[in-house]
Amino acid sequence: MKRRTRQRGLRLAGALAATVAFCIPIYIAFVNAFKTTYQIFYNPLALPWPPTLDNIVTAFQRSDHLVQGGLTNSVIVTGATLILVIPLGSLTSLWVFRLPPKPKSILLGFFAFGLMVPPQVGLQPTIRLLQALGLHLTYPGLILVNVGGGYLAFAVFVYVGFLRTVSQDVIEAARVDGAGEWRIWWSVVMPLIRPATVTVGIFVGLWTWNDFLSPLLILGPLKGQTITVGMYLSMSTYSTDYGQMFGIMLLAAVIPVAGYLISQREFIYGLMSGASKG
Amino acid sequence: MKTFKAARWALFPAAAVGLALYSLWVIYPIIASAVTSLTNASPLKTSTDFVGLANYAQMQTDARLHRSFTFTLIVVIVSTIGSNVIGLAFALLLNGPGRSYKVMRMLAFIPQVLSGVVVAFIWRSILNQGGLLNTWLINLGVMDQAIPWIGTPNLATFSVCVVVTWVNTAFATVVYTASLQSVPEELVDAAIVDGAGWLSRFWNVTWPLIAPGTTISITLSLITSLKLYDVLAVLTGGGPANQTNSVAYYLIQVAFTGNRFGYGSAIGILLLAITAVTSFVSTGLLRRREAKL
Structure with missing residues (x-):
């Protein structure tokens, strides 16, 4: 003993x-x-x-408003990405999920491909396409690329994986009661697949917040950068002032880390379910 | 059946938007890259010519590209083996009962929550010539001259491996911890009753049962280190003397700084092919192992 x-x-x-x-x-x-x-x-x-x-305090008093501006921009970009990717992802998944087996597995394979593409590969044509649409160096441009370029594929995987575990009887019952498809999506399916929405929200939110290369090249170095890129642009010149550097880093990291500590259980759950499907 | 079909068409407009966005921002750029890789496109030129496979042929003599492949290969191998071995050992250690273990498991994942930029800035402040590690070692009297941790090609390669391994270890630890918690206690107890030692229990009971976790952890470590970019941009800037350029980093340099769209696209297509093959082979081999058990 x-x-x-x-x-x-x-x-x-x-x-x-x-x-x-x-x-x-x-x-x-x-x-x-x-x-x-x-x-x-x-x-x-x-x-x-x-x-x-x-x-x-000095980080907040900088004349370029790096911290205030960067945090605001990051909140806007992250929020808009999530507001678009969650309904679009869940609706697309619900539609794909009900397809006959063959087209369903073809479409899932099509989306799976997007999960593995290194983001650097298509960046050049992406920017030319944004320029052609007049969206280069704009927030809508960055948000559109976030949603379409990869995160939607991730959302589809998490949602389809979760829909497999949901009983179809409840949905059928709602249909028998005469509820329309959009109504069923919003009032029946969305509450049933809430854990999947939490997973998508946590991970897409974190990736958008921490993203570096896309905002750097799509928003450009001059105006209105996200906090992650703003930090990079300002600190390459300031790198000997260690106190200042750690101060800005703390402010950039505090929101994701606090979010992780609060939603820790869902985080690990999502990691396992999302990763095993991905 | 009729209602089912009607239902399918009701949500189709939303799914069409989803499919269109995905095609436009993932599939189109890849096709455009593949096409551009057959040309000498550049914003500095007035006309673009079709050059066939010349860009791919050029790769054979590009010493910087060769170095970037060697460097990426070193980082991928070292960080995948390192993070999985350390992560599994760490997870076995942290898989204990009670609150203190729970807090430790929580802390072990934090490197994954930080952006690559923050991670690299933390490590740069530690590893710089006049940084915290050198200052600390000199203050302690361990040595009297600073070590250039990111200043020579070999040390910088080593340092990048350490940083990437650190980040991937956080991921591996959490995946292995979650896998370990799904191992039924009765099986382990039964092995104890049979008189199996610690090593035998691990090898015959635990290791086969955490196979799905191994698949996830190894495959994702391979893919994330293949597209290594953010950490390099801050920690080494690809230097010294371009010795720590990853393929992804070199590709951005060629396309955006060097304005050689055609050649940059060719490198991108090659990187995509390597990533695809790696993830198929890795999941294929590891899944087969899962099935066998």
Whole structure:
């Protein structure tokens, strides 16, 4: 018995040591956001004592409004992408799901292809197409590319995978009651497939927020960038001011990390279901 | 049956929009790239000529492209093996009961939630010549001269491998943890009763049962490191001396900075082909293993 408890203690100690080692870079980014550059270099691993909010305050006081502007733009782009991709994805999936087996598997294969295409491959023609449509360097252009270019394929996969687990009887019953197809989609199917919507929302939201190459090239370097790209553009020049850098990074990462911590259970669930279908 | 058909057409307009958007922003650009790869298109030229497979032939003598393939291959292999071995070991360690293990599992995934840009900035501040790791080691008196972690080709390649492995390990750990929790305890207990040691239990019971998790983790690690871009843009900028260019990074340089649309498209089509083959072979082989068990 005694040996068992000792084993347990050893295992916990090992797990703690591994977690601490693995998380050191995150710890460094977090604590150093609350230190002066002098404190950072004196000992990067020390706790921020006394803590300072200067890095955060100066990040907000920048004359280019990088943080306020970037956060606003990221919220707009992410929000608009989700508002389009969720109804479009669920409706397309519902339609594909009811097709006869052959066309259904052909269409699913067609969408599966999009999940694996490296985003760099079609970027050049994508931008020429945006230019032709007059949407280059605009938000609608970026949002359209987000929705069509890959995220919709992901949504279709998650939704079709989930629809397989939903009983068709409820939908049939609603139809017998005389409900129209759009009504059934909104009031019967959407509530049934809510976990799939949460998965799509979490992952597409995270990817859009963290996306780098598409916003960099589609919105262009000059105006109204997202926080992820804004951070990149400003910090390539500022890279010696470590305190400032960690402050901006903390502000860029706080929303996705907080979202993850809040929705952690759904996150892991979605990861397993989405990934196994993808 | 009639209602069913009617139902199909009712939602068709929405599905048509979905299909049209997907075709326009995923399928069309790939076809356009494939066509452009047969030309010498460039915004600097007034006319575009058909050049056949000349762009593909040119790849044979492009030393920078060869280096980008070697570099990508190194990162893909090192990070896939590294993140799966470390991730599985980490998951076995973290698969304990109670709250403290739960918190640790939660922390282990954070690198995946951060953007590649943030990840690379964190690591750049650590690995820079005048960065935190060198300062710390010099303060400790371990050494008196800074090590150029991202300043020489070999060290920079090594550093990129470390960073990509770190990010992919977070993913592998969560996938393996979730897989481990689906292993029925009765099976493990039965093996204990049979007198199986730790290693035998792992090899004969756990390892076969987490096969689906292995498929997901290995395949996604291969695909994500094949299209490596964001981390390089911040951490090394492809340098020093273009030695840490991935194929994806080199392709963007050729097409957007070098304005060589034709050649850039050809590299893109090749990258797409490699990614497709890799993911088919990987899922094919690993699924077959799943089926066998």
